[in-house]
Amino acid sequence: MAEAYSSLAKPTILVVEDEAPLLTLLRYNLEKQGFKVEEAADGQEALLRVSEARPDLVLLDWMLPALSGIEVCRQLRRRPNTRDLPIIMVTARTEDQDAVRALDTGADDYIAKPFVMDALLARIRALLRRSGGVAAKGTLTYRDLTMDQDAHRVSRSNRALHLGPTEYRLLEFFLQHPGRVFTREQLLDAVWGRDIHVEPRTVDVHIRRLRKAINGKDEPDLIRTVRSAGYALDAEDH
């Protein structure tokens, strides 16, 4: 279902794509859905555009001249001001390896070419929902972990943590139900939404990233893996 945005809150999507016909098609469809579209035709230009004006989301093609999408993603994740910039990677092949590599590099989601426009739009909306816009409600804590939902800040033992939008939403969900075990499917429904199809193994990738972000050296792992069941926010330190 089309979800129109008011002109005041038009999210900007930076489309990084070197195939002109596809770029035109994407611009047409995204604008029709109420998005503002910026373009970049190669990786270098993408980095330049982002530093000029931060978009709300980057739709990043993997195969680009000069600098690959993977490299652009890596560089954006390395910069403090774009560490949490929502990125959807467009992969050329449907191989699982590529998807996992895209996520490991720091992309929040991926879609394989050729894609159905509605599926892409659903993913864009879902990621924008995860990355903000959600009404803030106060502070959530678990052990030495604190999430300030108003300031969108997370800390552990007073150390500021930097989470991507998906990891933030995942942690927020765990903090709302500490100790409870959730299956990958339940986490997908709660965090990604029911309207998009995501491989259950995607959850594993984001759990790995969440662990890396919240568990400092010598700190107990706050995420418990429950074999053949799923995950829980539950420290195993006794």
Ligand code: CA
């Ligand atoms: Ca390309």
